[in-house]
Amino acid sequence: MMERLKGKLLILCGVPGSGKTTLQNYLLANHGFTKVITHTTRPKRVGEINGIDYYFEDKTSFFTKNYLESVSYAGNYYGSSYEGLKQALQAKGRAVIVLDTKGAATYVAKLAPENVVVVFVKIPREIQAKRLQKRGDSPSQIKQRLASQEAKRDQKLPKALENQAYELENLDLSKTYQKLSAFVTATFE
Secondary structure, three states: OOOOOEEEEEEEEEEOOOOOHHHHHHHHHHHHOOOOOEEOOOOOOOOOOOOOOOEEEEEEEEHHOEEEEEHHHHHHHHEEEEEHHHHHHHHHEEEEEEOOHHHHHHHHHEOOOEEEEEEEOOOOOOHHHHHHHOOOOOHHHHHHHHHOOOHHHOOOHHHOOOOOOEEEEOHHHHHHHHHHHHHHHHOOO
16 A cells, blocks of 8 residues: 655665765755655764764664665665654655665655655766765775675666656766756756
């Protein structure tokens, strides 16, 4: 059964390093979105804050939550709750979340079509490794992430999201911002 909610959710999905979080921050600052805060067991990166960037959990506390979707990705767990989604949508009527393609497909299957929009962020593989390094991932973390089944899966749009997702190539950030702004204006306003 598809859940109908008040408001609309924009899902950003794609490979690690594609710019999903950068684009999410742009939408938060420039287009009136509220962030759906998700849970993870991965270690904090420099500058990240618990309850703002993620809810950082250990593996014991992670499994005590009620998730709309959850996934294991490169040895860490990630999940988003229905309560967190409702809370974000109630704030401004439009929310944004960063998910992998599997999570995006779960949301598309569980939420009514008028409540969810998917943006699939694409980058060439050679740029991906450079961006992961630039954001502070160690060489071993980069190797692990690029070799993971999840990263390989997220290289292309899955069948469940075909004809559901707007594909956005993120090579030049200023051009990507312009394309994303035009898409959001046409879709949300």
